[in-house]
Amino acid sequence: MRHGRFGTGGTGRTARTARTGIGAALAAGALAAGALAMAPAAGAVEPQSATLSFDCGSYGSGTATLTAAQDGTNATIEVSTSAITAPIDIGAGSVNSTLTLTKNGSGTTDFTGNANPAIPAGGAVSTGPLKGTVASGDSLEGKSLKIVVLGITVTCNATSAQTPGPFVF
Secondary structure (H helix, E strand, C coil): CCCCECCCCCCCCEHHHHHHHHHHHHHHHHHHHHHHHHCCCCCCCECCEEEEEEECHHHCEEEEEEEEEEECCEEEEEEEEEEEECCCCECCCCCEEEEEEEECCCEEEEEEECCCCCECCCCEEEEEEEEEECCCCCEEEEEEEEEEECCEEEEEEECCCCECCCEEC
């Protein structure tokens, strides 16, 4: 009986060779895990959801819920508001929207898009995800919403502060 073999079935592979192979595999796994740990993580916006009130002139007024998400410098905000209701059925992707937000307390930034779901007649307008760019630490608060549907432009202005507060990216 030969000693120093590691169940190799006669291939001539020694226990030391097997241990080296296992060690190399463990080192490669640790290296891969370390690379994942050092990869930039998707940003976490806080809060993820906020509300504010809008006045849309003769089209109505009401509250809006804004839901934000972030992936690096790319961010999206979805808007659902009872301030505007659809007079007729509106097809998916047919509402062009621009959400203007106060940026860091002084400037502004726009999130735009036309990815609305289908909206039934009488239903509350939902739009998004509206896309924009952010930097780490940006603080954004809803200021106005412009919606263009069926050639009609509706501008809604915020009449309250965003609750529980601005989005911080």
